[in-house]
Amino acid sequence: MRCIRVGSPATLDTLLPATAEDPGQPGPGQIRVKLTASSLNYHDFAVVSGMLPTAAGRIPMSDGAGMVEAVGAGVTQFKPGDLVVSTFFPEWIDGAPPAAAFTGVPGDGIDGYAVQAVVKPEHWFTRVPVGYSAAEAATLTCAGLTAWRALFVDDAIKPGDTVLIQGSGGVSVFALQMAKAAGARVIATSSSDEKLSKLKELGADELINYKEVPAWGMKVLELTGGTGVDCVVEIGGAGTLDQSMMATRVGGHVALIGVLAGFAGPVQTALLMAKNLRVQGLTVGSRAQQLAMIKGIEANGIKPVISDHFPLENLADAFRHQATNAHFGKIVVDI
Known part of the structure; x- marks a missing residue:
């Protein structure tokens, strides 16, 4: 079978087409999935570029979607012909995240979904939203579920609330769509007026170009009459956290998701305490949360925004495109 493997050392230049053994037929409780799509996340970029340690020869990509080709004895949730999508933490079914969850991502x-077919336990996958293609479903595993958890699991966004999103990557665009579907007001930031215009088309209520307004936390307070937002979907990390805390209302929630602007740095602890803020780190979510998200997507007719498609063989080029930050929404890999 065709696949892509991480090289040694792990760089985009050593991320090359390779082969893998066919996984064969499913055993009891397993399904065989013909994978037809994956999508890029920053976590995947960190793996293939060597930012995160991984074994040489690893098959990358946390997101995978495709069609069930065969099922083993005892499988009850799927049948051949069903479209399915992977879960980020295969053994996190429900409840609190397991302590060793990342060892099985x-x-x-372990090997991921940059490959033509896999045989896995049925609980490693869920159904896809009705009407979704495999390419659309492949955007949900990481980005979609991260946005869902930030807004509706770790918080309880409701009509009339105000949400701040940062940028126009997959998590941010999903958060915009989901927050608007919940009746919330959304303030969006970006360094690109062109991308801000696209965010406006998707429903963003107020826009801030953070290159033109570096102190955008104060601008958010101004836009909210001095109150601040109920929730910030924080993808920047250490480099933007202070502005996010400034932008948040007393008692508000900062969903700390990304590290795009830095892994570590000083934090204004006095501001955090004075505002009684809840700054909560999160890493994607459970299988039960993914199924709840799928119901929410179906109820509101949400469709992912796909910026670009790349064939599997050109996965390294897809990551190079991601690194330019020229995309809007999700980048999909067609397998």
Whole structure:
């Protein structure tokens, strides 16, 4: 079978087409999935570029979607012909995240979905939203579920609330779509007026170009009459956290998701305490949360925004495109 493997050392130049053994037929409780799509996340970029340690020869990509080709004895949730999508933490079914969850993340701790077919336990996958293609479904595993958890699991966004999103990557665009579907007001930031215009088309209520307004936390307070937002979907990390805390209302929630602007740095702890803020780190979510998200997507007719498609063989080029930050929404890999 065709696949892509991480090289040694792990760089985009050593991320090359390779082969893998066919996984064969499913055993009891397993399904065989013909994978037809994956999508890029920053976590995947960190793996293939050597930012995160991983084994040489690892098959990358945490997101995978495709069609069930065969099922083993005892499988009850799927049948041949069903479209399915992977879960980020295969063994996190429900409840609190397991302590060792990251050791089993596909494309990181174990082989992922940059391959033509896999045989896995049925609970490693869920159904896809009705009407979704495999390419659309492949955007949900990481980005979609991260946005869902930030807004509706770790918080309880409701009509009339105000949400701040940062940028126009997959998590941010999903958060915009989901927050608007919940009746919230959304303030969006970006360094690109062109991308801000696209965010406006998707429903963003107020726009801030953070290159023109570096102190955008104060601008958010101004836009909210001095109150601040109920929730910030924080993808920047250490480099933007202070502005996010400034932008948040007293008692508000900062969903700390990304590290795009830095892994570590000083934090204004006095501001955090004075505002009684809840700054909560999160890493994707459970299988039960993914199924709840799928119901929410179906109820509101949400469709992912796909910026670009790349064939599997050109996965390294897809990551190079991601690194330019020229995309809007999700980048999909066609397998």
